[in-house]
Amino acid sequence: MIISSLSKCTKESTKTLMSLLFQRYSLISLSEEQSIRLNWAQPALGFARPLQVHAKIKWVGLSALLGTALSVTAAPFRSVPTVDDESIRTAAQKGGRTRGESLTEFLDASRFPDTGYEASLTDFLCGKSQGKYTDWRQLQRYGVDEKALPPASVLGYHQPSFWEAYRCGVIAAIVLVVLQAILIATLLVERRLRRRTAAELLDSEKRMNSAANAVGVGMWTWNIGRNEIWANSQARTLYGIGQSEPIDFQRFLGSIDAADLEPAKKAAAAALASNAGFETQYRVIHPDGQNRWVSMQGQVEADADGQPVSVVGVSHDITSRKSTELAAEQHRNEMVRMARVGLAGQLSGSIAHELNQPLSAILANALAAQRLLAREPVNWREIGEILKDIVEDDQRAVEVIRRLRSLFERRESLRQPVNPNEVVREALKLAHNDIVAHQVSLLMELADDLPAVAADWVQLQQLMLNLIVNACEAMAENEPDTRTLTIRTWTDDGREVMTAVADTGKGVDAGVVERLFESFFTTKANGMGMGLAISRSIVEAHGGQLVLSNNSERGAAFRFSLPAIH
């Protein structure tokens, strides 16, 4: 009965243990989604790694335990040697009992020498032991303690107690059960921990989801190996993808507007190549035709070999921000244009004069032609020359008008490869008369091997004109023959084109320099104060810098850089 209950106990404990182990390790068969989500939350929780280590130890311990248990239970039960009637009789016969002597008397005889307690019955019965023989049943009947027996006694008819009979087995079973109990306890604790972790995870995920929903942020994870993208409901709405539609990389690309597809792909490829984070902006097209601007930030996760395993990130809707930016850019363009118109106004005297020259020539030529026609004979050759000159002068006037018109027109900012030297020369043509009227002498040092820059022609010209007019005004109070305007272009390393416009005026106060670039700040009596602010914003919009500093000799110089095209 005890055996059966013990064995039942063992069986039960083993069963519990196995089921717990199965539960524990059936984590392996969790849905991918759950494991992905665990993965996603991994950095936040940091539980997964330690659990894995414990698992290994448990496996080793468990197998050792089972091995021991099995070996122990397989060993034969050992017991105290027992004696039964038959063997006594046989032994007595062998030992030479005389007829008529009772067995007890025979066995009780002190004929056998004492050879020690450990003598086996067979030895004894063969006459090697000196111990006394006692009937165990009698001991029990009379309640005599075994311990009262003299040494080297042999107990006959000894029924071994349960304990004595199955000692090793019992010990083994108990040890097995205890160890299993310990293991079960550990696994139970771990299960509770795990359940709590899972609950916390779920909680955290719920919190994150509600936060994301409140802000309108879409979260997504792209498992590269299985080409699957998990996206939360916000992300799905954002990209115009159905709530239960499976998403792979192609589907994701399909939601991007064709115009922005290439840059987005490039950004993703670059991030995958370097296992880095990335950020990109693009438009998405919904199936119903809606167009939204989206900003996407992601982080690539790699395995131990550095291979990208997954990409995790967020996307959010920046349509309103983008439209604000575009409106701001339009305003900026308008301001630049207005400044340009103002500049054209400033140059109007020069421009009028420049128109005047061809017009005067045309008039004089025509008058001369009239007189020549009145003579006899008519000098047709000279009249031919007159007409040729008239045509040329008219074309010159047309050029002046064209240059002027480009300053006034309203247009989109257009980036093209531009030769900076050409801009300088054209600007000088527009400002020619201004320069002459101010009695300024011009020194030009334009480098021959300048690379092209990506720039808006008209804006660059506006910039140069502003600086030239500024320089002429700075020298207005000089002696007439000390007014020199120097324009220099050069490049140090082929990556940037530098331009300098220097005058020989009275220079600038160091304290006022930065203020000059502020909007609406001017040191001139009738200035508006926008010219330099706009000039700087033009240079910065092209990726360069505009600075003003005093020359080592007289005057000051504006220097600006523009990045070259390569």
Add this chain to the structure above:
Amino acid sequence: MTTREPTICLVDDEPSVLRALDRLLRSAGYCVAAFACPEAFLSGYDREQAGCLLLDLTMPGMSGMDVQQRLNEVGAHLPIVFLSGYGDIPTTVRAIKYGAVDFLTKPVSEEALFAAVREALAKNAADRLSSAERALIQRRLASLTPRELEVLKHVVTGKLNKQIAAELGTVEKTIKVHRARAMQKMQAKSLAELVRMTERVGLGS
């Protein structure tokens, strides 16, 4: 080359304007010498030549005003007509004060141009005439002996022969003789004329 014909000197840095004005003036029958830059003009023009100067105001380097100043410095008698695309009042006033005949703005009309040219040439002729006259008077004066000259100086102050004789310490007769010879050499028909002549050359004051 000095010719009888008065020559209009033309200076403008704008080649097309220079050519056109050249043609126009020549078609009206004038002789023209065109110069593309002020330096060429100053070194190349003929001082003895009668005529006038048509001068552009705004030129790089030496401007029209600078040329006017130079001519004044050397005492040339070439009347100047300024031609300019700009026409602010201070510049105009300064030009006239320094002796310009007129100030025209481009594009210039036929009437204005020819009127100014005529005026300038007339002035030039008058100037030349008066300077020729002065030269003649100077020559005549130079032909006087020192004594005759001295007597002349006293005569034009209106003194009587008697008084002059007393002052110079000679006899009235001698004075009369000197006076007659001086009048003859000076080719003056009356005392008034003599006085006018001497005034012309700034003699005696």
